[in-house]
Amino acid sequence: MAALSEQRCRNHAQREAVARCPECRRFFCRECVVEHEDRMICTSCLRTLTARETPRRRHLRIVWRLAQCAVSFIILWVAFLMLGRALLNIPTATHESTLWSMPMEPDLGEEDE
Numbered sequence: 001m002a003a004l005s006e007q008r009c010r011n012h013a014q015r016e017a018v019a020r021c022p023e024c025r026r027f028f029c030r031e032c033v034v035e036h037e038d039r040m041i042c043t044s045c046l047r048t049l050t051a052r053e054t055p056r057r058r059h060l061r062i063v064w065r066l067a068q069c070a071v072s073f074i075i076l077w078v079a080f081l082m083l084g085r086a087l088l089n090i091p092t093a094t095h096e097s098t099l100w101s102m103p104m105e106p107d108l109g110e111e112d113e
């Protein structure tokens, strides 16, 4: 592989290449490359990349968001379910014991007359 400084821009033969496009493996000058997702790629590749990937990526992002929402909802739901069960178990036990130990009130109204 030749050194980058010895390469010339594909679009500008007189200009020195500063970057190599990872997509098409061609050399380009600073003016002919753009930064795209932390990579320096040429404008023609950027066009094809954005045309090809953007709708799918956007769709994936939406799906990912929905999945995250669903997962957090399920986690919350399970947590509340378990909390609810725990809360249901405790009062039932205490309720029954208090009811059981509570003395029955005799009918006092009849004896008064």
Ligand SMILES: [Zn+2]
Pocket: 021, 022, 023, 024, 025, 026, 041, 042, 043, 044, 045, 046
């Ligand atoms: Zn390219």
Ligand SMILES: [Zn+2]
Pocket: 009, 010, 011, 012, 015, 028, 029, 030, 031, 032
């Ligand atoms: Zn150029």
